[in-house]
Amino acid sequence: MSERIIIVGGVAGGASVATRLRRLNEDAAITMYEAGPYISFANCGLPYYVGQTIPDRENLFVSTPEDMRDDFNIDVQVNSKVTAIDPAAKTITVQTTNGTKTDSYDKLILSIGASPVVPHFPGLAEADNVFTVRTVPDVDKITAYINQHSPRHATVVGGGFIGLEMVENLRERGLNVTLVEATPQVMPNLDFEMVQFLHEHLALNNVDVRLNTKLEAFADNGHTLQLADGEGLETDLVILAIGVKPNSQLAQDAGINTNERGFISVNKHFETNLPDVYAIGDVISVENAITKQTVSIPLAGPANRQGRYLADYLAGFDRQNPAVLGTSVAKVFALTTASTGANERQLKAANIDYQVIHLHPNSSAGYYPGAAPIELKVLFAPDGDILGAQAVGTKGVAKRIDIISTAIRFHAKVAELADIEVAYAPPYASAKDPVNFAGYMAGDLQDNLVATIQWNEVDALLANDAYFLDVRNPDELLAEPALDNAVNIPRSEIRDHLSELPKDQPIYVYCAAGLRGYNVVRILVQHGFEAINLDGGLKTYRTAKY
């Protein structure tokens, strides 16, 4: 008899494991149970449907139960929630619109995802205008509410990528938007000085950004938000986007092990502790490729890939779930922000030593119209392993993070970024690409050609009367003043003024972006000075203080 495979959850992970399994095993009897009304939909497109960038609701459906039946001979049951697993009997209980039924499996695959976190806020139960964004019905409700009530003001609670995408798309719909974020920053994958570019850009786009601001309660049927700072914020529509929690109750009830945050624990073959029960996608914890810690990385790429790895493993191929970098990208109005690997906060938490570089290269040749700065930060270990990268800008941002993501995947050392052949013609890159620059700068640090300080070390040095040398041109100082008490000698005149510089104390050199400062440091150290460059120049320092 053919093997009976049951898949619970029919979207990113579930649909992917199903189709690949079928391609590898024409014989198996594959049934997919999906609690919601739809399978295989574009979760990631949902915010853009609200904003009408995706105008056609049909476009949200990548595949349908009919396609699964006709193309893949897969039996799909929607509106069918699996409510219990009996691992001894190898059966599941399914709650359908017609009541409850049982089904039995040889292999059971859980790709049951995660759900938006919705804390028990006082007053939430009385609110009719509070929504989350995870499913098509969710955005149907938001759209219906907008169409019926013509709200003028929306509040998005939570500044992760889903929150920011909702901010942008609600602005697209013409609403005034307040963003309420409990921590000091949006986009937790970025470090503070990088995310400041986003904070500034959100403000420019007339988003009322409230950082360090906690939502405490709803009043007035959800039309007033009580914030921790005491303010009562009036609003017409509220989106809660404060994170996701794994849908693992079903699994826990069946005796499947989860970690302390509720994510299902699996081995490299997606095996749970129950025989013949596997789990993939947002509901599992995975190994972080950098910190080696067990984390949750709820992203569509991993979920899709895990589906395929698992199908392969079940079909007898030797596939393992590789550790995950968590490479990701988000559009925030005109800006793109992307990252891969770990950030400073994660590295500190994991006790991993690192060095940092910041640079602001052009996305393409500066002499060709349309080049735009990329704010790039790269983190690397003393042994040269690349630990992470973050980038913000209007152009070419995802490309550079993808290149670095690839380099990390294949164990490149940071200085080897210099050797990467990035395809160059003026509209696309520079003869020395931003990625190459990062390799140069990191190599220079490793080779002790330069020492640097970071933006967050400046103020303490200023307070201690450290010697700062500003090597910009006088006209630049008019546009952006020097640091207090800094001495100004333009880069091109340094060699003529060496005798004026102190030999008995460190000289902290800076320019606008770091490049000239570095060049001056090279001159000074070779003349016997102790010179140190401000990494990222004034741009990183000032943006961090924005």
Add this chain to the structure above:
Amino acid sequence: MSERIIIVGGVAGGASVATRLRRLNEDAAITMYEAGPYISFANCGLPYYVGQTIPDRENLFVSTPEDMRDDFNIDVQVNSKVTAIDPAAKTITVQTTNGTKTDSYDKLILSIGASPVVPHFPGLAEADNVFTVRTVPDVDKITAYINQHSPRHATVVGGGFIGLEMVENLRERGLNVTLVEATPQVMPNLDFEMVQFLHEHLALNNVDVRLNTKLEAFADNGHTLQLADGEGLETDLVILAIGVKPNSQLAQDAGINTNERGFISVNKHFETNLPDVYAIGDVISVENAITKQTVSIPLAGPANRQGRYLADYLAGFDRQNPAVLGTSVAKVFALTTASTGANERQLKAANIDYQVIHLHPNSSAGYYPGAAPIELKVLFAPDGDILGAQAVGTKGVAKRIDIISTAIRFHAKVAELADIEVAYAPPYASAKDPVNFAGYMAGDLQDNLVATIQWNEVDALLANDAYFLDVRNPDELLAEPALDNAVNIPRSEIRDHLSELPKDQPIYVYCAAGLRGYNVVRILVQHGFEAINLDGGLKTYRTAKY
């Protein structure tokens, strides 16, 4: 006494070695001799200056002799051609506007580049309207000619990337343009079926493309071109862009070894056979990273990098010139075309076994507006080494080639392209990126999950009455007819029609792009048929026949 370093040639390689040398060695006496009037200019921007995309001539200069003096304490002599090297005396002879002088070196670095090939065409000497594109004076002449003579028709001879950039930029200036190319295709880095997308696109942009057409002579002061097919082509302006030859006469005269094509032979440290004489950039031959052959790869990225590697080596770092992939990109009107590594022609010439995949994935999520197809071809060895990739499309093309270039550089196996975490959000990529798809498809071939035929095998099979199965939907056949005598069974109905299919002969399955054909092959082989997919589907086949 400080070391005396002379650099000949002041553009990509020369300027790069000079600045890095200075950063590493504040003491050395560095002099740069440049035959032309300018150093450090943007060769790669020259076509766009002609087309006025780069409106400001000033933008063509990345650095100047004054900057080199003030910022880097480098002595730059322009309009100073080095005419002889005396390796025994360690001196050079320089021809300046004020006569000839001698200078002596401890180290001599040649970054003397290459020059456009200009064959001795009959009638060329009498022509006043024939130009090449290498230097700022070259484009000054073209611009002056256009302004003075208001030509209406231009002919570009040579369909490499410089030729194509000139075609586009002359169209931008409003000229009618004929492109004359001796071989069957433009862009020799691409294979024929890939370059056909460009041929079609050039025609769409009203470029009169003459392939397999040799220019034989000029008549009428350059206003008539005698083509090998007998035609006399009337034209107002001619650009010769038929390749470059190394400027190595100076070196050869001094006893420096060159290869049979005249490129200077250097070792991994850029050392020529003469003591203390080094060469970098377009004038040298390098190792091709894929074929291991000694080739010339005249691109700005390598020239810049070689300058830096050499400076490092001279300063005592252990740096070698890595083998070069030749990753490159060009804009051709709305299309971008990029490639890395070797193409089929090069692999055949080098006797390297390979397999091929063609795919046509979207640049970003299909449900988000603006996604566009990328035509992607990947070549790989039986052991999984990635040998090369080619791509054409309107969006995201360079990014995918850059990712694959990075993967090759760090020795990824082709199936590992599946594991790369490409940053995904709907505006940027898909949950399964084109690069991941390439990894899937290559892995499927390696795992013998599918066998394929290539576009150029179809006609012979058709002629031999092979059994072709078209698995597209009936409406697609109306839009684009099936192959002659192909049987049509839509993918979704295959399982119901198995009994109609032959078991005694191979079944060649195809669809529009390859994906459905592959899925059907997986069904058929598991039911005991010998089924083979048409790689790239009808799209690759038909485009190759365009």
